[in-house]
Amino acid sequence: MIDRRFFLRRAAALASLGSLGLVACGGGGGGGADDGNAADLPTGTSTLPDSTTLATAPANPKARVIVIGGGMAGATVAKYLRLWGDAVDVTLVERLPVYTSCIMSSLVLTGQRSLASLDYNHDQLRSRYGLKTVFDEVVAIDPVAPSVTLASGTVLRADRIVMAPGIDFDAVPGLGDPLLMPHAWKAGAQTSQLASQLAAMPAGGTAVLTIPKAPYRCPPGPYERACLLADWLRVNKPGSKLIVLDANPGIVTEVDNFSRAFFDLHGGVIEYRSNVVIDHVDTATRTLHTDTGALRADVVNLIPPQRAAALAASSGLVNDATGRFAKVDVLSYASTAAPKVHVIGDASATTQPKAGHIANQEAKVCADALVRLFGGGSPDAAPVTTSACYSTITMSEASWLHSLFQYDAASASMLPVASATGASAGWDRRSFREMDEWFTALMADTFA
Numbered sequence: 113m114i115d116r117r118f119f120l121r122r123a124a125a126l127a128s129l130g131s132l133g134l135v136a137c138g139g140g141g142g143g144g145a146d147d148g149n150a151a152d153l154p155t156g157t158s159t160l161p162d163s164t165t166l167a168t169a170p171a172n173p174k175a176r177v178i179v180i181g182g183g184m185a186g187a188t189v190a191k192y193l194r195l196w197g198d199a200v201d202v203t204l205v206e207r208l209p210v211y212t213s214c215i216m217s218s219l220v221l222t223g224q225r226s227l228a229s230l231d232y233n234h235d236q237l238r239s240r241y242g243l244k245t246v247f248d249e250v251v252a253i254d255p256v257a258p259s260v261t262l263a264s265g266t267v268l269r270a271d272r273i274v275m276a277p278g279i280d281f282d283a284v285p286g287l288g289d290p291l292l293m294p295h296a297w298k299a300g301a302q303t304s305q306l307a308s309q310l311a312a313m314p315a316g317g318t319a320v321l322t323i324p325k326a327p328y329r330c331p332p333g334p335y336e337r338a339c340l341l342a343d344w345l346r347v348n349k350p351g352s353k354l355i356v357l358d359a360n361p362g363i364v365t366e367v368d369n370f371s372r373a374f375f376d377l378h379g380g381v382i383e384y385r386s387n388v389v390i391d392h393v394d395t396a397t398r399t400l401h402t403d404t405g406a407l408r409a410d411v412v413n414l415i416p417p418q419r420a421a422a423l424a425a426s427s428g429l430v431n432d433a434t435g436r437f438a439k440v441d442v443l444s445y446a447s448t449a450a451p452k453v454h455v456i457g458d459a460s461a462t463t464q465p466k467a468g469h470i471a472n473q474e475a476k477v478c479a480d481a482l483v484r485l486f487g488g489g490s491p492d493a494a495p496v497t498t499s500a501c502y503s504t505i506t507m508s509e510a511s512w513l514h515s516l517f518q519y520d521a522a523s524a525s526m527l528p529v530a531s532a533t534g535a536s537a538g539w540d541r542r543s544f545r546e547m548d549e550w551f552t553a554l555m556a557d558t559f560a
């Protein structure tokens with residue numbers, strides 16, 4: 113267990129641009145990173161270039177990188193390749209001109225945030241760092257002589273591709289129109305739809321939230337959403353129930369806090385059932401057919417099993433043991449199937465959680481490795497990553513969870529550092545406020 117002061121000091125250090133850079137870009141290895149003091153971190157990259165000198169793309173690029181996906185991982189790697197990469201030409205390809213953050217999006221369901229408050233664009237990345245943006249769908253890549261084919265027919269060539277396309281969902285038998293049982297697990301139209309369905313639910317009604325088998329995007333996310341909704345239902349829909357159907361054998365993370373919240377604090381609203389797998393659904397009667405029987409509800413928040421986004425599979429990069437995600441060398445995030453293609457964020461298979469903060473960190477390790485490789489060197493042999501996460505336990509209180517990972521050469525994986533990994537004992541209002549500060553800092557580091 114780590115204490116609050118450690119966590120806040122760590123979070124503050126990681127929230128600043130310079131320290132974020134230092135953690136991921138630890139030229140001397142991550143030796144100083146697990147004592148919580150940013151001043152002890154390696155200092156080799158402490159002087160960042162003035163961003164005005166980076167505002168235009170390089171005339172004679174040293175190397176060209178195409179980044180696919182402008183979300184948490186892709187936006188970060190594009191920015192830091194320009195910040196750290198002397199004359200690296202970066203083109204970011206993203207299908208949508210506006211990115212809507214999943215982080216904080218459960219608060220849209222309770223009316224505490226608007227969806228628009230979670231919108232980010234790539235304008236500042238372009239104007240401050242001189243990277244190019246192309247808004248189009250990538251339909252194919254050539255991973256060997258790296259090139260990217262867009263839906264428009266344009267073919268872009270590069271020395272390396274960084275793929276950060278996030279996740280896609282398994283199809284649910286019977287669910288023709290996903291808006292009828294929205295997952296709201298990619299923020300956008302489904303989030304608004306679920307909010308409307310909840311608002312229209314009668315008092316004394318039944319809502320169901322399903323949790324897929326791990327690994328899935330944001331391990332604490334479904335549990336914190338359940339807590340938030342339970343608090344909201346208690347006040348706004350008296351007498352209602354929230355049935356949580358978890359495909360996992362038990363709560364997958366922050367077990368102490370979520371157990372207390374589910375069985376004690378929200379015990380009158382939440383009914384938790386583990387080991388329940390959805391087989392198919394009937395949208396006309398709003399019925400879920402599971403391996404333990406059928407269940408009818410007024411509102412169904414159906415979060416299906418997840419896999420790397422379709423492009424990763426169609427590019428031949430999905431090769432982990434689950435057959436769902438892309439295996440990578442975590443020193444550089446190079447795909448083990450195609451060494452000139454790097455896969456970061458939720459699409460990759462690593463020992464780290466699928467989370468926005470970790471996506472930001474993986475992006476920095478990847479950017480640092482590419483810059484070293486373009487300079488004729490090798491990736492840092494001892495990268496460190498970190499992840500902070502706040503969970504809404506009520507509409508005004510949060511708990512927190514922090515992990516720090518360090519490269520382990522024996523297993524060639526990122527392992528948690530026990531002395532710097534832990535969760536809060538309980539929840540409070542201050543953590544709820546700090547969640548906003550953490551989010552603002554993370555999004556600024558990613559998109560500005």
Ligand SMILES: Cc1cc2nc3c(=O)[nH]c(=O)nc-3n(C[C@H](O)[C@H](O)[C@H](O)COP(=O)(O)OP(=O)(O)OC[C@H]3O[C@@H](n4cnc5c(N)ncnc54)[C@H](O)[C@@H]3O)c2cc1C
Nearest residue numbers: 181183184185207214250277278330457458466467468469
């Ligand atoms: C409700 C909820 C709450 C969460 N809370 C937290 C939290 O508190 N803390 C935390 O750290 N994480 C949280 N997360 C997880 C976080 O949102 C994800 O882990 C993070 O977004 C992953 O980043 P990514 O870059 O891999 O994917 P994304 O952010 O999804 O970005 C992928 C991008 O790739 C683009 N793309 C995909 N395919 C193509 C293509 N073929 N061509 C062009 N563009 C393409 C997409 O349009 C998208 O913009 C939460 C998630 C949810 C759902």
